[in-house]
Amino acid sequence: xxxxxxxxxGFIVVLMLNSCAHTPQKIERYIKNHCDLRTVDTCFIDxxxxxxxxxxxxxxxxxxxxxxxxxNIIGIKDYGKCKKPxxxxxxxxxxxxxxxxxxxxxVVYDDEYNFNDYNTKISFRDFSIVYGEGLFDGSIVxxxxxxxxxxxxxxTKKSDGQYLLEITEGVSN
Numbered sequence: 001x002x003x004x005x006x007x008x009x010g011f012i013v014v015l016m017l018n019s020c021a022h023t024p025q026k027i028e029r030y031i032k033n034h035c036d037l038r039t040v041d042t043c044f045i046d047x048x049x050x051x052x053x054x055x056x057x058x059x060x061x062x063x064x065x066x067x068x069x070x071x072n073i074i075g076i077k078d079y080g081k082c083k084k085p086x087x088x089x090x091x092x093x094x095x096x097x098x099x100x101x102x103x104x105x106x107v108v109y110d111d112e113y114n115f116n117d118y119n120t121k122i123s124f125r126d127f128s129i130v131y132g133e134g135l136f137d138g139s140i141v142x143x144x145x146x147x148x149x150x151x152x153x154x155x156t157k158k159s160d161g162q163y164l165l166e167i168t169e170g171v172s173n
Contacts, residue, residue, distance in 0.1 A: 023099050023111045024118035037157040047151045053109040055101035060124040061145040063091025069134025069143030086135040120163045
Protein backbone atom coordinates (compact mmCIF):
# COMPACT_ATOMS: atom_id res chain seq x y z
CA UNK A 1 0.00 0.00 0.00
CA UNK A 2 2.83 2.40 0.88
CA UNK A 3 4.61 1.68 -2.44
CA UNK A 4 1.41 2.44 -4.37
CA UNK A 5 1.12 5.80 -2.62
CA UNK A 6 4.73 6.66 -3.47
CA UNK A 7 4.22 5.70 -7.12
CA UNK A 8 1.01 7.75 -7.28
CA UNK A 9 2.67 10.81 -5.74
CA GLY A 10 5.61 10.46 -8.12
CA PHE A 11 3.26 10.21 -11.09
CA ILE A 12 1.36 13.32 -9.99
CA VAL A 13 4.60 15.29 -9.58
CA VAL A 14 5.83 14.28 -13.06
CA LEU A 15 2.44 15.14 -14.55
CA MET A 16 2.47 18.56 -12.87
CA LEU A 17 6.00 19.33 -14.04
CA ASN A 18 5.17 18.38 -17.62
CA SER A 19 1.91 20.29 -17.71
CA CYS A 20 3.54 23.46 -16.37
CA ALA A 21 6.19 23.52 -19.10
CA HIS A 22 5.73 26.16 -21.75
CA THR A 23 5.94 25.41 -25.46
CA PRO A 24 9.71 26.11 -25.85
CA GLN A 25 10.56 23.83 -22.92
CA LYS A 26 8.50 20.97 -24.36
CA ILE A 27 10.05 21.42 -27.80
CA GLU A 28 13.58 21.62 -26.39
CA ARG A 29 13.06 18.45 -24.39
CA TYR A 30 11.81 16.70 -27.54
CA ILE A 31 14.77 17.97 -29.60
CA LYS A 32 17.28 16.72 -27.03
CA ASN A 33 15.64 13.27 -27.06
CA HIS A 34 15.07 12.93 -30.82
CA CYS A 35 17.75 14.94 -32.64
CA ASP A 36 21.46 14.30 -32.55
CA LEU A 37 22.68 17.82 -33.31
CA ARG A 38 26.21 16.95 -32.23
CA THR A 39 26.84 15.31 -35.61
CA VAL A 40 24.51 17.25 -37.96
CA ASP A 41 23.53 20.89 -38.32
CA THR A 42 19.78 20.39 -38.62
CA CYS A 43 17.00 17.93 -38.02
CA PHE A 44 13.26 17.86 -38.62
CA ILE A 45 10.61 17.50 -35.97
CA ASP A 46 6.85 17.07 -35.95
CA UNK A 47 5.29 19.49 -33.46
CA UNK A 48 2.33 17.13 -33.06
CA UNK A 49 4.76 14.74 -31.40
CA UNK A 50 6.85 17.35 -29.58
CA UNK A 51 3.80 18.96 -27.98
CA UNK A 52 1.86 15.70 -27.73
CA UNK A 53 -1.09 17.45 -29.37
CA UNK A 54 -2.79 16.61 -32.65
CA UNK A 55 -3.49 19.84 -34.55
CA UNK A 56 -3.93 21.02 -38.11
CA UNK A 57 -3.45 24.79 -37.78
CA UNK A 58 -1.00 26.83 -35.73
CA UNK A 59 -1.63 30.48 -34.92
CA UNK A 60 0.82 32.81 -33.22
CA UNK A 61 -0.23 36.21 -31.96
CA UNK A 62 1.86 38.98 -30.53
CA UNK A 63 0.70 40.15 -27.14
CA UNK A 64 -1.75 42.95 -26.42
CA UNK A 65 -4.26 42.00 -29.14
CA UNK A 66 -7.98 42.19 -28.39
CA UNK A 67 -9.52 38.81 -27.62
CA UNK A 68 -12.37 39.47 -30.06
CA UNK A 69 -9.84 39.89 -32.90
CA UNK A 70 -8.33 36.50 -32.18
CA UNK A 71 -11.79 34.93 -31.95
CA ASN A 72 -12.58 36.35 -35.40
CA ILE A 73 -9.30 35.21 -36.95
CA ILE A 74 -9.39 31.64 -35.63
CA GLY A 75 -13.16 31.41 -36.17
CA ILE A 76 -13.95 30.24 -32.63
CA LYS A 77 -16.26 32.72 -30.91
CA ASP A 78 -16.04 31.12 -27.45
CA TYR A 79 -12.23 31.03 -27.36
CA GLY A 80 -10.86 32.65 -24.19
CA LYS A 81 -14.15 32.58 -22.40
CA CYS A 82 -14.63 35.70 -20.33
CA LYS A 83 -17.47 38.00 -19.34
CA LYS A 84 -16.28 40.97 -21.40
CA PRO A 85 -14.20 39.80 -24.39
CA UNK A 86 -14.53 43.26 -25.97
CA UNK A 87 -12.51 44.65 -23.04
CA UNK A 88 -9.87 41.90 -22.89
CA UNK A 89 -6.37 41.74 -24.36
CA UNK A 90 -4.71 38.33 -24.75
CA UNK A 91 -1.37 39.26 -23.27
CA UNK A 92 0.15 41.09 -20.37
CA UNK A 93 3.28 42.65 -21.83
CA UNK A 94 4.84 43.33 -25.20
CA UNK A 95 7.45 40.55 -24.95
CA UNK A 96 5.00 37.68 -24.88
CA UNK A 97 3.19 35.84 -27.61
CA UNK A 98 0.38 33.32 -27.67
CA UNK A 99 0.45 30.04 -29.58
CA UNK A 100 -2.93 28.55 -30.39
CA UNK A 101 -3.25 25.13 -32.02
CA UNK A 102 -6.56 24.24 -33.62
CA UNK A 103 -7.99 20.92 -34.81
CA UNK A 104 -11.46 20.66 -36.40
CA UNK A 105 -12.43 24.18 -35.27
CA UNK A 106 -11.53 23.49 -31.64
CA VAL A 107 -8.61 24.90 -29.69
CA VAL A 108 -6.52 21.89 -28.62
CA TYR A 109 -3.51 23.80 -27.25
CA ASP A 110 -3.03 27.32 -25.97
CA ASP A 111 0.12 28.79 -24.44
CA GLU A 112 1.36 32.25 -23.62
CA TYR A 113 5.05 32.71 -23.03
CA ASN A 114 7.80 35.28 -23.04
CA PHE A 115 9.86 34.24 -26.04
CA ASN A 116 13.03 35.87 -24.68
CA ASP A 117 13.15 33.52 -21.67
CA TYR A 118 13.91 30.28 -23.53
CA ASN A 119 16.66 28.65 -25.60
CA THR A 120 14.15 27.52 -28.23
CA LYS A 121 12.73 30.02 -30.70
CA ILE A 122 10.08 29.51 -33.36
CA SER A 123 10.68 31.68 -36.40
CA PHE A 124 6.99 32.48 -36.87
CA ARG A 125 7.82 35.60 -38.84
CA ASP A 126 8.03 33.28 -41.90
CA PHE A 127 4.45 32.08 -41.38
CA SER A 128 1.64 33.55 -43.47
CA ILE A 129 0.05 36.66 -41.99
CA VAL A 130 -3.68 36.62 -41.20
CA TYR A 131 -5.70 39.78 -40.73
CA GLY A 132 -8.94 40.46 -38.95
CA GLU A 133 -10.87 42.91 -36.87
CA GLY A 134 -11.87 42.93 -33.27
CA LEU A 135 -13.83 45.09 -30.93
CA PHE A 136 -11.99 46.69 -28.05
CA ASP A 137 -13.26 49.37 -25.70
CA GLY A 138 -16.07 50.29 -28.09
CA SER A 139 -13.87 50.64 -31.17
CA ILE A 140 -13.20 48.35 -34.10
CA VAL A 141 -9.50 47.47 -34.18
CA UNK A 142 -7.53 45.89 -37.03
CA UNK A 143 -5.51 42.91 -35.82
CA UNK A 144 -3.11 40.41 -37.32
CA UNK A 145 -1.37 37.21 -36.44
CA UNK A 146 0.58 34.39 -38.03
CA UNK A 147 -0.68 31.07 -39.36
CA UNK A 148 1.08 27.86 -40.40
CA UNK A 149 -0.71 24.77 -41.69
CA UNK A 150 2.09 22.22 -41.36
CA UNK A 151 3.50 20.48 -38.31
CA UNK A 152 7.00 19.76 -39.58
CA UNK A 153 9.77 22.18 -38.63
CA UNK A 154 13.47 22.27 -39.34
CA UNK A 155 15.56 22.64 -36.19
CA THR A 156 18.97 24.30 -36.28
CA LYS A 157 21.26 24.46 -33.29
CA LYS A 158 22.92 27.85 -33.20
CA SER A 159 26.49 28.47 -32.00
CA ASP A 160 25.17 29.95 -28.74
CA GLY A 161 23.33 26.70 -27.95
CA GLN A 162 19.90 27.99 -28.88
CA TYR A 163 17.51 26.07 -31.13
CA LEU A 164 15.75 27.77 -34.01
CA LEU A 165 12.63 26.21 -35.53
CA GLU A 166 11.88 27.27 -39.08
CA ILE A 167 9.21 26.31 -41.56
CA THR A 168 10.13 23.67 -44.09
CA GLU A 169 8.56 25.05 -47.26
CA GLY A 170 11.00 24.56 -50.05
CA VAL A 171 13.20 22.29 -47.91
CA SER A 172 13.35 18.59 -48.74
CA ASN A 173 13.42 16.32 -45.76
